[in-house]
Amino acid sequence: MRRTALIAGAALVWLALQLVLLVWWATVIERQARRIxxxxxxxxxxxxxAAAQWSRTRLMLIGESSTFLALLLAISLLLAWLYWREQxxxxxxxxxxxxxxxxxxxxxxxxxxxxxxIAEGAQRVELARRLLEDSHxxxxxxxKTLELARIEGGGSLADQExxxxxxxAHSIRDIAGAHGARLDLRAHLDASxxxxxxxxxxxxxxxxxxxxNSVRHSCITPVSxxxxxxxxxxxxxxxxxxxxxxxxxxxxxxxxxxxRGAASPGAGVGLYLVRRLMQRMRGRARFDTAPGDGFRCELxxxxxx
Amino acid sequence: xxxxxxxLLVEDxxxxxxxxxxxxxAEGFQVTRADSIASARRAxxxxxxxxALLDVGLPDGNGFELARLVRVRAPATAIIxxxxxxxxxxxxxxxxxxxxxxIGKPFHFxxxxxxxxxxLKRAQELTRVPGDMRGxxxxxxxxxxxxxxxxxxxxxxxxxxxxxCAVLRLLxxxxxxxxxxxxxxxxxxxxxxxxxxxxxxxxxxxxxKLIEVDAAxxxxxxxxxxxxxxxxxxxRE
Numbered sequence: 001m002r003r004t005a006l007i008a009g010a011a012l013v014w015l016a017l018q019l020v021l022l023v024w025w026a027t028v029i030e031r032q033a034r035r036i037x038x039x040x041x042x043x044x045x046x047x048x049x050a051a052a053q054w055s056r057t058r059l060m061l062i063g064e065s066s067t068f069l070a071l072l073l074a075i076s077l078l079l080a081w082l083y084w085r086e087q088x089x090x091x092x093x094x095x096x097x098x099x100x101x102x103x104x105x106x107x108x109x110x111x112x113x114x115x116x117x118i119a120e121g122a123q124r125v126e127l128a129r130r131l132l133e134d135s136h137x138x139x140x141x142x143x144k145t146l147e148l149a150r151i152e153g154g155g156s157l158a159d160q161e162x163x164x165x166x167x168x169a170h171s172i173r174d175i176a177g178a179h180g181a182r183l184d185l186r187a188h189l190d191a192s193x194x195x196x197x198x199x200x201x202x203x204x205x206x207x208x209x210x211x212x213n214s215v216r217h218s219c220i221t222p223v224s225x226x227x228x229x230x231x232x233x234x235x236x237x238x239x240x241x242x243x244x245x246x247x248x249x250x251x252x253x254x255x256x257x258x259x260r261g262a263a264s265p266g267a268g269v270g271l272y273l274v275r276r277l278m279q280r281m282r283g284r285a286r287f288d289t290a291p292g293d294g295f296r297c298e299l300x301x302x303x304x305x
Numbered sequence: 306x307x308x309x310x311x312x313l314l315v316e317d318x319x320x321x322x323x324x325x326x327x328x329x330x331a332e333g334f335q336v337t338r339a340d341s342i343a344s345a346r347r348a349x350x351x352x353x354x355x356x357a358l359l360d361v362g363l364p365d366g367n368g369f370e371l372a373r374l375v376r377v378r379a380p381a382t383a384i385i386x387x388x389x390x391x392x393x394x395x396x397x398x399x400x401x402x403x404x405x406x407x408i409g410k411p412f413h414f415x416x417x418x419x420x421x422x423x424x425l426k427r428a429q430e431l432t433r434v435p436g437d438m439r440g441x442x443x444x445x446x447x448x449x450x451x452x453x454x455x456x457x458x459x460x461x462x463x464x465x466x467x468x469x470c471a472v473l474r475l476l477x478x479x480x481x482x483x484x485x486x487x488x489x490x491x492x493x494x495x496x497x498x499x500x501x502x503x504x505x506x507x508x509x510x511x512x513x514k515l516i517e518v519d520a521a522x523x524x525x526x527x528x529x530x531x532x533x534x535x536x537x538x539x540x541r542e
Contacts, residue, residue, distance in 0.1 A: 116415075
């Protein structure tokens with residue numbers, strides 16, 4: 001909203017500037033025309049002076065009008081581009097809110113249905129399991145949305161050195177525990193790898209997002225996820241691979257804000273957060289997927305001392 | 306009240322689907338679950354359903370495509386959309402595609418149950434075609450079969466939605482007499498759908514495109530100013 005107001009303000013300033021320029025231009029031309037008329041009135045000597053004056057005036061007119069038109073065109077194009085970009089952003093935001101609303105309403109529907117069943121006397125462990133799963137999904141969606149707002153708002157990350165081997169051994173239990181029998185997550189890491197420069201909370205969020213994507217979109221139960229790591233020069237590359245169905249949308253869209261597979265549920269935030277968090281930790285994320293080949297992601301961390 | 310009605314539930318969210326199957330089953334419905342358009346197609350091909358509950362967002366397409374398929378393959382089946390996208394435009398799109406109702410998520414199970422029962426009741430009323438309306442009836446340029454929810458225009462078969470059928474049948478039953486918009490609304494829409502007279506006018510426009518030789522100059526369904534509509538002629542074949 002503030003952006004749109006700024007663009008509208010810039011357009012108004014530009015219009016006012018053009019009006020001032022037009023008035024100034026008209027004043028100069030009118031003054032030149034009066035001067036030429038006065039010289040012509042002087043007779044023969046004045047005629048030559050008038051011709052020379054007219055030639056200078058013509059050059060001035062061509063030069064100024066070309067500059068003026070070029071400037072007009074350039075700034076108009078700039079304003080049109082800014083407007084188009086703003087419109088695209090507004091459409092993306094609209095799509096994002098529609099997706100987030102969908103992502104919140106769906107588990108909420110399930111929670112309400114389970115809760116109503118319990119309120120009417122049903123007492124089954126399965127209902128409680130579904131309630132837990134849906135509340136976890138709701139929590140995850142809210143966390144992602146908040147983290148997106150924090151990162152886009154310039155929120156800072158800690159600069160830590162994390163030894164991947166012990167850290168993953170500990171974190172995998174937490175991450176895998178949330179998905180129960182739907183996930184088979186294993187890490188095969190060399191204990192001699194150097195630590196990586198990262199923020200522990202961001203790293204946890206990255207892995208949680210990747211795992212959640214695999215569980216939701218793989219169409220395989222349990223989905224098998226393998227983590228391996230290798231050193232590549234200044235970097236430690238953590239490779240993530242699942243055995244799911246892969247995504248038909250191609251890798252181009254993945255990791256872009258609100259970008260997701262054509263038939264995939266989700267708001268298109270999870271992988272974007274992975275990419276942005278990796279960039280903020282001076283690393284990078286690469287995604288690779290094809291129908292039938294599962295989903296693969298490379299997380300490039302700067303190696304610590 | 307359910308009388309063991311056959312329901313098709315197309316929902317890809319596992320927890321929502323499993324809970325609905327269990328709870329609707331406990332209410333006496335026979336529920337078949339599908340989690341994609343492909344599996345719904347197979348289910349429609351192998352069984353007859355009185356009502357289909359369709360999610361709009363599905364992994365291999367959207368519920369609107371599926372509604373079109375249901376309309377063609379199983380015209381007697383009533384349709385209710387279940388969706389988290391409950392914006393007015395989507396609701397209108399769903400209803401225009403022939404959905405009988407549209408429920409936004411999250412919903413209460415009891416509310417869903419009531420709506421299912423109302424839809425089934427309306428669908429049953431529609432399938433009870435009186436003797437003089439059975440078989441094929443010529444209305445304008447269309448050959449209408451109320452029992453099959455279909456019309457044939459220029460040799461091409463067109464599936465009619467439940468509401469189109471209800472409106473057309475009411476006009477046909479009262480041929481030569483004006484039928485008020487309120488009466489049409491009472492017959493084809495439930496009170497909780499918040500229809501307006503404008504909704505009826507939109508349906509009449511669609512019916513005219515189907516049966517009139519020139520929809521811009523309607524001769525078969527005539528507007529009676531301040532009252533409603535009048536069907537001028539029908540011929541039993």
